[in-house]
Amino acid sequence: MTSPAVTLRGVSAAHGATRDRPLDLDIVPGSRVWISGPSGVGKTSLLYVIGAMTLAQRGAVTVGGVAVSSSRVADQVRRDHVGFVLQDAQLVEHWTVERNLATMAGYDNAPQALERLESWGVPVEGRHPRSLSGGERQRIVTAGALAKGASVIVTDEPTSSLDETSRDAVIEAFRDAADAGAAVVVSSHDSAWSAWATQHVRLGRTDG
């Protein structure tokens, strides 16, 4: 049996549905997980717990086989095991895209990200983030997260700024990453992800 890439046991995040209803979840390598639910239900909070960006309020979290028990361990887990594509893709504005990619994915992996961006038609050589469109930024962050070779890729509305063609290319890339063994977790309102996902976590509001 494959050991999970992410395990949540009785986990409550700081905000949303899981605060009152602790969650158990296993995400195995190669799975494509879609987290859905109405606005304010805590999708992003859950994503932050899965991505070790915050410690769970309650319960136990393991990412890449490492128990996320402290902020220091969380830093290590994010660096070694997790790739991120957050909504409103953030880059270091005064660095070149190449330096951003190298810091995000690691210096050895940056060429791979550049190759992918070239195949997506996003020229980045010598460019700074301020000269990029929202869609280009989102694809750069996605390329960086994929090139990192992380065992878990956590994404929040990763295609919100993309046209249909670019969106299809990004979804395909996430599929390829999962096929290569990464667990890809997507939080999105967009039901287009349902066809892509192999695992669906739907968060609902608690009554009363």
Next chain:
Amino acid sequence: MAEHTLGNAWANVTGRRVASVTTVLVVASLMAAVTALLVPLRDVRDNQRAAYDRPEWQSVFLVEGIAGADQPMTPSDVKVLRETPGVTGVWPIGTTEADAAGSFVQLRSWVAALDVPIVVGRPPAAGACEAAVTRSVPGATVGAPLEVALPGGGSSVAGQVRPIVVGVVDQGYPLVSGPSALTTCPMPSTQAPEQLVVATDTGQLPDRYVGESLDAAAARSMDGSTSTGVMGLLALVLAVLSLVVVGSVARWSVRSRLGEFTTLRVWGRSRSDIIGMVGVEQALLALLAAPLGVALGTVLAWVLVRSGGESSMVDPAAGIAVALPSASTIGLAVGGFGIGLVVLTVAPVARALAPDVARLLRRRGE
């Protein structure tokens, strides 16, 4: 990791051009102001000492008299000294207190062996009745005669000398102090020489004579000059104010960069990674500010020490060499500002970077 920290820090310096240039200019200005106050306190005296560090002065002596004798030296004593082996020259210095335009002035014989530097005009010529004066002689003008009255007993006047003023003595020259006129005019014959200038080729003054080398006299004179404590207090106050300004700029800078730091935290960079990067970045900025700050500080110090008035050991016409900061002063100014900049910037970064990245993201408004 270290090379990436340095590379990222340098990318921050070059990428945030406006902020970097502003920081460099602010730090350089403050560094210049502090340097300008440190130089008079720490370096001017040494620079003057270096300017008057003349090896030949070790073998030329100012002789006051004969050991154990109560009387001034007689002409025969001088003759004996002249004939002493090792002595290559003896020049009597006539000295008398006199009155010029109602003010006290010391009239002294011009002796070429004293190597008096003239900063305006020329040295007085032998055989003529000319004088070089210190700047504190009242009413002296180069090219004009100086009316000097030689007092006799009581209120009587023993005589008058009218040398033409042909030069001005460097105010930093350590062997003449106070209002003085060094003249080639014949001195009143009644005045016995109070001192002799004795040149030797051995570097040793014969035992029976009392005196000291020009080198030792110059050192004693320069050691006796005092620097003002007000300057030190000003330097301290300015340094503290500078650090307050630098700290405020640093806090403002950190607030504007919270997004950047949050992004790095999301990518797995620890707080200490980011603090290290910012620390290196600030150290680089301090290093970039250093040449400008030190150069500007040297010029400011030069202006400051030249405007010290008649009591200053620096002549108003002195070259910039007199205000050059020593390596330790540069180290103090650059190191102080470097450490201050790093500490004052890193501290708010450390405070701003909460361990919880999600909290940082919410603060950023994501």
